Amino acid sequence: MMIIKLDIPEKVSTNTIYAGGIHWHKRKDLADLYHLSLYPHKNHKVQKYPIEITYRFTFKGKILDTTNCTYMAKLLEDGMVANMILENDDTLHVKGTHIYAKKGKKDTVEIELSPS
Secondary structure (H helix, E strand, O other): OEEEEEEOOOOOOHHHHHHOOOOHHHHHHHHHHHHHHOHHHOOOOOOOOOEEEEEEEEEOOOOOOHHHHHHHHHHHHHHHHHOOOOOOOOOOOEEEEEEEEEEOOOOEEEEEEEEO
């Protein structure tokens, strides 16, 4: 099992993406921001697959419901692939995803990578 803890680079809800949409350039900026936030963890590589990923979000302000965290989870998962923490995020490598959200002192996420 591996745990990665980090501050949420930018709080963005899935509703924001779908409601009015956001420009592709802003989506790219968000992806770059999230990928960069995982860069310090690039030496932590998952060795055995398949795995399950658990995202535990904490929010200082308004708590997003779990499905509103899915866009951030996707950005984080893609960032783990970009930083070679994960070989791939296909179903051969990642068997399942769990998302939790609660109130906290600041906006953070704890990512748990566990053998499936």
